[in-house]
Amino acid sequence: MPSTGAVAAAARLARRPRLVVVGTGWAGFRFVRDVLRSAYDVVVISPRDHFVFTPLLASTTIGSLEFRAIIEPVRIVGDLRFYEAEVTGVDPAEKTVRCVDSTRVFDNEEQSRSFTVPYDYLVLAAGAKSQTFGVPGVYEHAMFLKNIADARRIRQRIMHCLQRACQPQVGDEERRELLSFVVVGGGPTSVEFAAELYDFVTEDVGRWYGRDIVDSIRITVLEAGRTILGSFDRALSEYTVRLFQARDIEVRTGVAVKQVTKRGVELGDGSVVPSNLVVWSTGVAAIPLIQSLNWEHDKRSGRLLVSEYLSVPSAPGVYALGDCAVNEKEPLPCTAQVAQQQAKYLARVFNQYNSVGGPPVGSQETTKTKPFVYRHLASLAYVGGWKSIADSKVVKSSGLGTWLFWRSAYWTTNVSIRNKILIPMYWFKAWLFGRDISTF
């Protein structure tokens, strides 16, 4: 017969509040790792069954790192249930979320796909989608760089372009198109992709495809604004532009993109930059789920408005953080750093209230809870050729030393031991043997 203590523990377990977390990015994954899962009945819902360590995503597009070295399966976090699904709606009266299964056992949709999950607390960390500004052809012909499937598509396209440029029946005009790579947007993702591509071209392409191919490759960065890396210190931005110019990476600022076609990018002045690979990274926009929610949004960005406690004011028990949320009084950029600090904060709030069945629903303004405060540490970007830039309040730096800092900065709690072993191993492998160019 179980002891009274065991019975009480079982009963407490049985009425753990149901905590539904939507999303497995920087905000969602950090939150479920940090929250006391013994005190809450945690259900994670996301179409993506893994966390992506996005600062290294650009490295996987050309094989400096393999895809699996920068991801963590959600299930690595024990004591939770994971449903692979897209959340399509929230019913705050019933306290349920509507989901559409996104497993792809079969390609078609003849299986049952809809289901509903009840919640006591709902944490929305669903992220954002790539901003296209309504430019025609972006979805059809450009490639984004937000997740592993994107990186894999880019890697395949690069290899197919290089190979097709070697095929005997291909003419000079098409070859120029095939070997012209265009990046739209001048933020850190774009710069890092251009930098990694440059590394690959200079370190590997010559050996495998011959000098002729290397000499014909053109990399172009198109930015609508006045400068690239606009969020960085001006000296660092200018340093990067000079570095890119010295490498024949063309940086064109103040350029409007009219449309993207299969054969290149058409600019505002009617001219065309020919290209068969256009990588598009011009910031983020609200996803359909967030747009559809019947709560207050930020007019400009479409993000959900949240209080300084990250709660959604008109929806008791609902929280939002990361790229899908913003506090009007102190708007923060859509970065991993912000998402992660918010997740840590919110997990602390939940853990604080774990013995009383969760935070008070309806108002967090109790004396026990302090509002969220963001501490900006540093902005980092890899600029190619063993060089990085770092921008913090204290230090603005660039070069090889910063590169070493950039690499070691990733030795944080976000990388599992497994990947702490894998990542340097891949770096060493790429350095020693070159990057793999096979396609499949």
Added chain:
Amino acid sequence: MPSTGAVAAAARLARRPRLVVVGTGWAGFRFVRDVLRSAYDVVVISPRDHFVFTPLLASTTIGSLEFRAIIEPVRIVGDLRFYEAEVTGVDPAEKTVRCVDSTRVFDNEEQSRSFTVPYDYLVLAAGAKSQTFGVPGVYEHAMFLKNIADARRIRQRIMHCLQRACQPQVGDEERRELLSFVVVGGGPTSVEFAAELYDFVTEDVGRWYGRDIVDSIRITVLEAGRTILGSFDRALSEYTVRLFQARDIEVRTGVAVKQVTKRGVELGDGSVVPSNLVVWSTGVAAIPLIQSLNWEHDKRSGRLLVSEYLSVPSAPGVYALGDCAVNEKEPLPCTAQVAQQQAKYLARVFNQYNSVGGPPVGSQETTKTKPFVYRHLASLAYVGGWKSIADSKVVKSSGLGTWLFWRSAYWTTNVSIRNKILIPMYWFKAWLFGRDISTF
């Protein structure tokens, strides 16, 4: 001014005979590695830009090894040109091969895709396709296991089946289907896949998906013949059957498959084995290119008939080896071992004649060339749980010792230094941290 010697060398280089090699499998890849590429103008044509180390292919379907650890890009072999294309025909009068580009820069086919490559010598090592015996539904619903794309599809399907079995809206009947994995065919590939799947289920699935899922998983091997591993010694075949039975892997022999559907395998007696993943491996058949060639074929298998020198009798300068060729007088099985020994032999023949512009065209029956002789070393298969079987003339063995032999047997010249480092690293990683279950 260049010396007379240099001029002579340049002139000799200019009239190097053109040697076209079709295929990048065991036969083609070994041949181009071994042939003196300074003496021949080597062009390799294949839809696959890499060699696959097939004995470890089953390991990649469940993530014991990553895909890139068992492949070598063709371009790793220097001093050759590589065209990524399907060869669709040979014109022996003009001495040309017709090709269709298989790079996929765009999905559609609006680009120029056809081209022709002239040859002085043609080495056909194009391999074979999976044998389906005309059973309906195999191409549509079953998965083959011949290359990396196949292995990747199987890995994705397994993970999606496991995840969908955890989704809340899925009923018991569908869950049984999702967790029933069927292998058709009882050869080494089938046995190794079933064994690797068993390892994954027992070592990883419980930890990530829970005990319930593990207990519901069924693995079934269907074989039309009297026994599985029919090409092995009878004692080893029986050992494997006993091993599989002890593990609840169902082995059904003497079973005819009537058709494969989305929901399972229909047998000759009308009963259905429900399954959402059917792996089909029942031997090989001739590919369309080989069937279409206007030379003599083996009536039963459709393979090209070759002489004991691996030359195609009615086509001067044309050789065929590996799975696409057979010598009627001494038919050999379609194995990596045969293909590789043939490739080594043929490269030696070409190297022998390198100073006189290649082997005599039309007849190899000169005193200088000895016919090809096959030496059978051993048949190996992994049977799961750290156990392998080995069948050679001298030794018939099984168990852990054989497993160690199985692993070390792969430390041959077929694995690059890069992969000699990667493969044990992945084995160690899988042993220490488990296999990765993320899908993308």
